[in-house]
Amino acid sequence: MYLYYSFIRVFKYLCRERERRGQTMYLRSAARGFLAFLLLVSALHGYHDWTVTYTSSTVCALRGSTVEVSCSYEYPDKLQNRSTPVETLWFTKEDHSQPGGLVSDTDYAGRVERSCEEHSCSLSSCSGNCTLRIRDLRQSDSAEYKVRFITNQPGGEYTGDPGVKLTVTDLKVKVPHWIRLWKYLECQSMCVLSDHPNYVWYKNGQHAEREITKMFYIKEGDSVSCAVEGSERFHSPLVCAKGIKNLCNKVTYSTRTMCVLQGTSVDISCTYSTYRGLKLKEKYWYAWSNNNEPTDLQKDSEYKGRVQYPVKERGGSTLKITDLRDTDSAEYRFKYKSKSHEWKSALHGTTLTVTGLRVEGAAVAPVTEGQRVTLSCSTRCLLPGQTSYIWYHNKGPVAEPESTMNKLVLDPVGLQHAGSYSCSVRGYPHQSPEETLTVSCIMCILCRD
Structure with a gap:
């Protein structure tokens, strides 16, 4: 706009000078130049009328967690004083020129939510914001996500391209080297997690130091895991310090989350090991609570007659709960004791959600x-x-x-x-x-x- 008015002032000045001197040929050249200038400004303005701006071009998130991808959009209001509905469509796959929306994609069924604010118009343009939320992230969700918005304006629709590249990652403990009895450990991921998070460390299932990287005093039989602070449920697999047959004290659950219908039954499983194959004198499952001591579910009146531990083989255990109720929704953990060791896991177990229809x-x-x-x-x-x-x-x-x-x-x-x-x-x-x-x-x- 500044350039436009500057050109007008210069053009008027030239007009006055050339009228005084009678040189009309120069005015025709100036007029042609002015027209070319206006066409250039108009073309540039039209190119930028339709825009999509994402809050980030790349996102790194933990498998199993929830992620949000947000954007703002703007388009010209050429139908002023008329309703301008906006339809937003998030997608990763394209079928020729028609992308498939994630909301109707069976790969994302029940895991995707789209929330968009009511768009607003002022002067000659309209704008709005839109967010895509994906729950229970899977490795297969790693992709580039784009949004297309469709209006009743001339030209109709616009796609924000390039979109947002999402990478879904797991955590793992890396052991670069030993320093005598100390190990230097790193909590690693496939991509750089957002917001430079702090890490929570676990040794033998209990909370340890909390740093991005840390030196640990580790002896044979110890196990180590790490997690992002605030997302401890998605901790890394346990790593054993080198020992006899690489065994250590640890418990590994077959799945982190389960969703089961009311009135049915469920099997929750885990594997466990002890250093030097210690003989166990006690092992049982319990529903984890911050306020109470672990109670064997077979002795809990709330589960009377509905709990079994059917798997008897060495190194594995299964919790079977029948006639599931809404109150059975909880996090279940496994515990074992020997003469010299007790597994008091601060690590998360399997979270069960019991649902009706x-x-x-x-x-x-x-x-x-x-x-x-x-x-x-x-x-x-x-x-x-x-x-x-x-x-x-x-x-x-x-x-x-x-x-x-x-x-x-x-x-x-x-x-x-x-x-x-x-x-x-x-x-x-x-x-x-x-x-x-x-x-x-x-x-x-x-x-x-």
Whole structure:
């Protein structure tokens, strides 16, 4: 804008001078130059009208954790005083020119949320912010994430390219060298974690020093692990100090998190070892609590008759809980004792979430026939594998009784769709509580009005 007004002032000055001198040829050249200048400014301005700005170009996050990718966008408002809806689409894969949205991608089912603020317009442009949240990160989530926003403006849509490169990493303890009985340890990851975090160290399952890198006094039989402060649940695998057959005192769980339906059963497993093969006098599972001493679940009245330890082989243990209840949602850890050693793990075990089913999307107020209604069979956590859902309408299965997605779309909804809805998961007997969908007759409304 400054250049524009500067050019105008110069042009007017030249006009006055050339009119005084009668040199019109120079004015024609100046006019042509001025027109070229305006076209250049217009082209540059149009190029920058549509923008997407990401808060970061690269993100490094721990496997199993949650990550957020955010952006702001801006576009020209060429339809002033008219509604300008905005649809945002996050994607990693492209099918020719039409990218597939993550919300409908089965690889991300139940793990993706998209939240966008209401966009605002001022003068001749509109802008907004949008965030993508991915839970329970997997190695396969490492990719470049982009956002496309679609409007009713001329030109319509724009993709922020390049996007945000996400790298999902695990932690590991590296042992570069020995210094007598001391070991110099490093907590490493595949990429540089954001915000330069502090690290928490564990020796023999108990809290140790807290540094980015640290010297440890380690003897045969010790085990070491590290974690990012604030994300201790995603600690590194235990590393043994060199000893006989490389065995040490440690407990390793087969999985960190589990999601299971109410009324069913679950098996939680671990492997363990002791230095020099110490004979154990006691071993059991317990539900971890900050305030209470560990209690053997087989002696806990809350689990009476529902807990077994079926695996008897050396070096492994399984906790089996039947008839699961909502109150069974907890973190479960394994404990063992010998004459000379007791495993008092401060490391996280397996976190179990017990969930029921519920139908969401049935409106409290009546919906009008002809609208689009989406019902969801929701759970507190993400069920494992490709879960198949069955829908029931007025206690009978719907026309399409099974789906790998947890959605039932009624589009358009009609009077025949009114009634009660429930859902279940194939292979499990329990159904969700029923929810009622009320549909109003559009002709009745028109006649009444």
